[in-house]
Amino acid sequence: MIQNKQKSQADRTDSVPAHDEHVRTVFAILHGEKTADLLLRNLYILDVHSESVFQGSILVHGQRIIALNPDESIVRAREVFDGQGLYAIPGLIDTHLHFDAQLAHPAAFGEAIVPSGTTTIFAETLDFASAAGSEAIEAARALFKDYEKLPYRIYAFAPGKKTSVEVTEAMLKMDPVIGLGELAHLSYMTGNDDDFRRSALGRANGGWVNSHWGVTALSDTELNYMPAIGAHNNHDVWNEDDIEKSVRYGLRTQIKFGVGSPEVIRTMLRAIVKRRWPAENFQLCADNISVDRVLTKGHIDWVISLAVEMGINPIQAIKMGTLYSARSFAMDNEFGSLAPGRYADIVLTDSLSRINPRYVFKGGELVAQDRKLLKAAELDYSGMVKEPRPGLAGLAPEQLDLAPIEVSPDGTRAKVLLFDVYGRGHLKFAQEIWVPFRDGLIVPEVDGVTLNRISVVQRYADGERHVVNGLFKGVSIDRGAVSTFWPAPFAYFVVVGNDSAEMHDNLTKLDTFVGGCLVTEDRQVRAELALDIYGVMADMDLSELVSATRSIDAALEKLGNRNEGEPVVNKLLTLFISLDRFGFMV
Numbered sequence: 001m002i003q004n005k006q007k008s009q010a011d012r013t014d015s016v017p018a019h020d021e022h023v024r025t026v027f028a029i030l031h032g033e034k035t036a037d038l039l040l041r042n043l044y045i046l047d048v049h050s051e052s053v054f055q056g057s058i059l060v061h062g063q064r065i066i067a068l069n070p071d072e073s074i075v076r077a078r079e080v081f082d083g084q085g086l087y088a089i090p091g092l093i094d095t096h097l098h099f100d101a102q103l104a105h106p107a108a109f110g111e112a113i114v115p116s117g118t119t120t121i122f123a124e125t126l127d128f129a130s131a132a133g134s135e136a137i138e139a140a141r142a143l144f145k146d147y148e149k150l151p152y153r154i155y156a157f158a159p160g161k162k163t164s165v166e167v168t169e170a171m172l173k174m175d176p177v178i179g180l181g182e183l184a185h186l187s188y189m190t191g192n193d194d195d196f197r198r199s200a201l202g203r204a205n206g207g208w209v210n211s212h213w214g215v216t217a218l219s220d221t222e223l224n225y226m227p228a229i230g231a232h233n234n235h236d237v238w239n240e241d242d243i244e245k246s247v248r249y250g251l252r253t254q255i256k257f258g259v260g261s262p263e264v265i266r267t268m269l270r271a272i273v274k275r276r277w278p279a280e281n282f283q284l285c286a287d288n289i290s291v292d293r294v295l296t297k298g299h300i301d302w303v304i305s306l307a308v309e310m311g312i313n314p315i316q317a318i319k320m321g322t323l324y325s326a327r328s329f330a331m332d333n334e335f336g337s338l339a340p341g342r343y344a345d346i347v348l349t350d351s352l353s354r355i356n357p358r359y360v361f362k363g364g365e366l367v368a369q370d371r372k373l374l375k376a377a378e379l380d381y382s383g384m385v386k387e388p389r390p391g392l393a394g395l396a397p398e399q400l401d402l403a404p405i406e407v408s409p410d411g412t413r414a415k416v417l418l419f420d421v422y423g424r425g426h427l428k429f430a431q432e433i434w435v436p437f438r439d440g441l442i443v444p445e446v447d448g449v450t451l452n453r454i455s456v457v458q459r460y461a462d463g464e465r466h467v468v469n470g471l472f473k474g475v476s477i478d479r480g481a482v483s484t485f486w487p488a489p490f491a492y493f494v495v496v497g498n499d500s501a502e503m504h505d506n507l508t509k510l511d512t513f514v515g516g517c518l519v520t521e522d523r524q525v526r527a528e529l530a531l532d533i534y535g536v537m538a539d540m541d542l543s544e545l546v547s548a549t550r551s552i553d554a555a556l557e558k559l560g561n562r563n564e565g566e567p568v569v570n571k572l573l574t575l576f577i578s579l580d581r582f583g584f585m586v
Contacts, residue, residue, distance in 0.1 A: 026066050029059070032074035036061040038344070038364045039070075039077035043088040046352065048323040048337045051315045053352075058088065060344040063363030067340060081366070083359075087352055089318055090337050091119025091345030091362065092300035093325035095254050096210070096235040096285035099154070100128035101573070103531060103538055104291050104545055105384075106143065107377040110151045111542035112291040115368040116299035117357035119345040120153040120326075120335060122285075124181045124210070129171065130162035130488035131515075131534040137170045139534060142384050147176055150377050151367040153345070155329070157181030157210055158202075162489040165197050172205045178329075179207025183231065199229055208232045208329060211251060223249055233328065235285050238264055240271035247281045252328040255320070257303045258287040265303060269310035279316035283325040290570040292546055301347075301355035314353045376541065385514075385532040385539050391460040391491070392511040397504035400455045400495070402442050402469045405432060414442050417470030419454055421571055429578040435471070444471050444498075452476060452496050455503060456584055459491040459511070466586050472496055474571060478560035480521035481506040482552070484569060486576040487515060487535040490585040494575055517569040519555040527555035529569055 028034040038060040045056050045068065059067035059075060067075070099109055099121060113121070125140065132139035147154055158171035161184035171177050180202030184195055202209045211231040218226070227250050234246045235254035246253040255272075257265035272282065284303050298305075300321045307317035326336025335343045344364035349356050360368035367374055404414035414437035419430050436443035444451045454472035458465050475482060481497030483506045493510065497503040502520065509525060510518040515535025519527040529548040532539045540548070549567040556568055565571075579585050 022062070026061065029061055029075065030067060030070065032071075032076060035076045035078055036066065037077065038079045038081060039072070039075070040081045040083050040088070040346070040361075041072075042085055043083035043348070044085065045338055046087060046089045046315065046318065047339075048090065048315070048319050049339070051319075053087070058338065058344070058346070060364035063343055063365075065338060065340050065342050065344050068338070083348055086348040086350055086358055088338060089347050089349060089352070089355075090322040091335060091343075091347055091360070092117045092304070092321045092355075093120045093122075093283075093336065094118055094285050094300055095122050095252075095283040095325045095328060096233070096256065096287055097121050097123050098127060098288050099123040100125050100143075100536060101288055102291060103529075103536070103549070103569070103573075104542065105379075105381045105533060105537045105539065106147070106150055106154070107379045107381070108538075108540060108542045108545055109291065110377060111373045112294040113299050114151045114360055114362070115357065115371040115373055116294055117301045117347040117349070117355060117360055118152060118299050119347075119360065119362050120155070122178075122329065123154055123156045124159075125156055125171070125177075126159035126162045126181050127486075127488040128534065128536055129159045129167055131536045136163055136167045139384065140167075140171050140174060142381075144174060144176060146379055149379060151362055151373060151375075153335070153343075153362070155331075157208070160184065160198055160202070160210060160212075161195075165194050165201070168198050169201050172201055172207065177207075179205070179232075180209045182210050182212035183226075184212075203230050210235075212236060227251055233283075235287055237268060239267060240275065243268060243271055243277070244275070247277065252283060253281055254283045254285040255303070256285045256287040257306075258285075258289040265306065266310060269307050269312065273311040279312065279320055280324050280327075282320050283328050284321040288570075288574060290549070290566050291542060292549055292567050292570075293565075295546065298355075301357055305354045308353045318352065318355075381533060381537070382539055384534065384537075386534055388512055388514050390511045392457070392493075392508055394461075395457070395465060395504065395507065397500040399465070399467050400453075400457075400469060400500040400503050402444070402453050402471070404437065404442060407437060408434070411437065413437050416442060417468070418446065418451075419470050419472050419474075419575070421474035421575070430470075430582055430584070433471075446471065446473075452498060453503070454494060454496050456579060457493040457495065457507060458586070459485065459493060468584050475556065475568060476561055477556060480519065480526070480559045482517070482519045482556060482568065482572070483507055483510045484517045484572040484575075485510055485513070485515045485531075485535060486573055488576075489580060491535075492576065492579065492585050494572060494579075496572075517552055517572065519552055519559070521555075521559060526558070527551040 029036045040058045056069040059070045129136040156177045158168045160181045209230045211234045234251040237243050304317045304321050308314045323336040326332040346361040348359040406415040413434045418433045451471045456468040475496045481503045483495035485493050495503045505523045506520040515531040517529040538545050
């Protein structure tokens, strides 16, 4: 049960017998009269409260820690675990994660993050709810069904944008939803009634309200307005100035490291060290991250280790990913430290400066060992798989041709749109640039480098189909094409290539999918990833999903692309964030 939901007096009264049994059981266990569930021995325990390490043991019963260093001459436990002299630290926490945009359903996602030591996530649901459209409320219930069987704790947020107010209101009443997700607050100063209503619902439900968009993009009025109406946190900080403003205006500042920002995280951590800001101001989050990235580099464990490398004290770095994260949501009485009464979410590592999760416990149950999940959650999401609904009938190859926005007076240059990948920064996402123009044709060269073309294509057109064509940095193939589809908040394709006919053929093939990514060459499919759950999630386990995303990269490499960092499919899907933000979809 979610702890910060309001309970009625009747609910509290009805729970008294259960609490009575609990306090009597704990008393009896500590006096040797009853048997506990688990005793972890031979540990070096990190006390995040006193910032010290002590040798000892942890006694667990009913998923909770009930004693540190109990009297082992009298206590009994059904299971004794030898900690092998490893460090015991609290389970790691991701304070802001679009777990509905990682392509993996919740069980498959757990296969990736839990072995990295993550035992709790605070998750957005806005893309999933938006993609489900009229079925959003039913789809959310299906997504959250049996969530307590997952090997991690999930606290979710109702959409603060991209869906109707009715969907937001219904989801705020569901477990494990605890508050309002990302607000579309750039519209606040225009007085958007739906935004106001969502914020009021979030406040009325006693939940948390998530902020969004880098603070340097806000006017001083908006920057005051957001925390004044209850915005609780800010994960869109990109540099030192952002961090300073975010902290000054009282926002819980979440340092993110997900898709597109591998260098930004280093910049932010260096700024914290340089300015000597207290670590208690900060929490850690991924925002968007691929399961492949988690498997190859890590999750919160990786950024804690990186923070130490950047000069942050190891214990302070761990607290940013544990106690300070739990405290930011007033849940530090539930988890975030290894103390009696807290959930027995425990990570055993052989180092505090470079986190290496040897064993991961959730509620006292060993769920992962040596970066492998021990038991997959037996949850079936196949009932959420949808049937494809094609929408590109009537699209012609010539609609993907790149035409000049403007031609220079001497006829040698043409102005075109240049799109860049999300990770290079929002402000340079789309620019109008001049390129060579010869014999009536655009030469796709920028600074002597030949670029691919990109087309942004509306899937379902009511009248004239909306298509935007330009050049693209981020994928570079000599031949063939690659396309992706994302349904939230608008159903659009993105296709990258050099030839309109090949790009068109690729799109018509992907149009037979609910959603996903497709690589073609000479009109033959070379690799594919199907996202059959509302077009945003794959109905696959982790190994199947990773195999599919890596096959996309391998096929593109044969076509000339050299990819670094995140899988190409994840990079391309982040384009839709900025395409929406900057008005390239209608």
